[in-house]
Amino acid sequence: MIDDPPAKKVSYSVIDHYPYQIFHNDLNAIETVFGGRVLEIADRLAGIVAQDHSNLICVTLLVDSIRFLAPARRGETLVFKASVNRVWGSSMEIGIKVFAGNLLTCKSRHVFSAYFTFVAVDADGKSTKIQQAIPETEAQKRRYKEADIRRINRLRVAQEIKDSRL
Ligand SMILES: CC(C)(COP(=O)(O)OP(=O)(O)OC[C@H]1O[C@@H](n2cnc3c(N)ncnc32)[C@H](O)[C@@H]1OP(=O)(O)O)[C@@H](O)C(=O)NCCC(=O)NCCS
Structure with missing residues (x-):
């Protein structure tokens, strides 16, 4: 029997401050940041966190609760934060x-949030077990708890849709 890999702390793989300066080619027709650019960077960073935590190849299964809370503009700097909220199997x-702000004034505002579900896969592309993530801070413990509520909802909705097609 193979032992489960040892659990790792959430803080091991956290990305606390990934800055990205907004340039002209990041803007949409109304001169605010193109949402697809933010999503792409977020997906890359979430993948790094997933692989750093698991030491396995990880693929994006689904993205939800995507919220663009406020526009970000040319010249501002986006700061991305990413962490593993919870591991199941x-x-x-x-x-x-993501926060947008001005490096000169140090003022920033929350502009984007999303949850990425990643699955670890083996060499054949089959899902494979990941070590647990240990939350330590109050915020990490809250996210850990809330993540389970979101997962139950995701699985419930997927099942309801499947059942409705029978
Ligand atoms: C991700 C992938 C390997 C999963 O394959 P699968 O046959 O569904 O695998 P499983 O049935 O073993 O499920 C894998 C995990 O996803 C979870 N899952 C499946 N559907 C889910 C849903 N709707 N909501 C939440 N979790 C879900 C399962 O519960 C399982 O997690 P667990 O082991 O923690 O319980 C497969 O769908 C795939 O290769 N997708 C393409 C990924 C990709 O190319 N991404 C973009 C580029 S990175």
């Missing part, structure tokens, strides 16, 4: 938050 939830 082969899947885990990575939470992403």
